[in-house]
Amino acid sequence: MSIQENYNKIKNQLPSEVGLVAVSKTHPVSAIQEVYDLGQKVFGENKVQELVEKYPQLPKDIQWHLIGHLQTNKVKYIAEFIDTIQSVDSEKLLHEINKEAGKYSRKINILLQVKIAEEDTKFGLEIEEAKNLFEKFVNGEFPNVEITGLMGMATFTEDESQVRKEFQKLKSLFDHLNTIRPLQTLSMGMSDDFPIAIECGANSVRVGSAIFGRRDYSI
Numbered sequence: 525m526s527i528q529e530n531y532n533k534i535k536n537q538l539p540s541e542v543g544l545v546a547v548s549k550t551h552p553v554s555a556i557q558e559v560y561d562l563g564q565k566v567f568g569e570n571k572v573q574e575l576v577e578k579y580p581q582l583p584k585d586i587q588w589h590l591i592g593h594l595q596t597n598k599v600k601y602i603a604e605f606i607d608t609i610q611s612v613d614s615e616k617l618l619h620e621i622n623k624e625a626g627k628y629s630r631k632i633n634i635l636l637q638v639k640i641a642e643e644d645t646k647f648g649l650e651i652e653e654a655k656n657l658f659e660k661f662v663n664g665e666f667p668n669v670e671i672t673g674l675m676g677m678a679t680f681t682e683d684e685s686q687v688r689k690e691f692q693k694l695k696s697l698f699d700h701l702n703t704i705r706p707l708q709t710l711s712m713g714m715s716d717d718f719p720i721a722i723e724c725g726a727n728s729v730r731v732g733s734a735i736f737g738r739r740d741y742s743i
Contacts, residue, residue, distance in 0.1 A: 533734075588605065610634075615653075625669060636671060657671075674697060694724075714730050714731060
């Protein structure tokens, strides 16, 4: 199917209250522009270098989300324009984002990435770490960021019960923090598991290959 057919198929599967981050990593500017022209305004990239290369070539009303692991020394390259960093997995990184956002007198939206998968390869905060960071934010420690929600990745497995259990774990934390200070975004689910994530309460999903097709690793 074409990118347009893929995109329309995904959009038709999403309830109206669920936002879509079109994950454009490793795909060319022309493909991103095609999806933008279909009405998509929120795109996700994994790597700072790739994002910095694409940003000047595309419309300025795109809301860019950084969804991959972010090193503290790379924050400065995206602080001026990034809308949301979904992959905040340490207090050190949060301090750096707060510092760099302050240089541009702006607030950067962030999601705390919580480790819910049983795989060792996944980044993320432990649940207690996430609670502690959120408490520091609520107490005013990071004035140049806005914690708008949580992000998590489930284990890559065909065991749907395990995936569902992991998503429910994140939803439970989201509900808890939401009673302390209102949150907007629960980002769970990718191309393979977003229907389960939505069942478990996700209101934002990150879909790449199901829209753009197989990744072009030649970039």
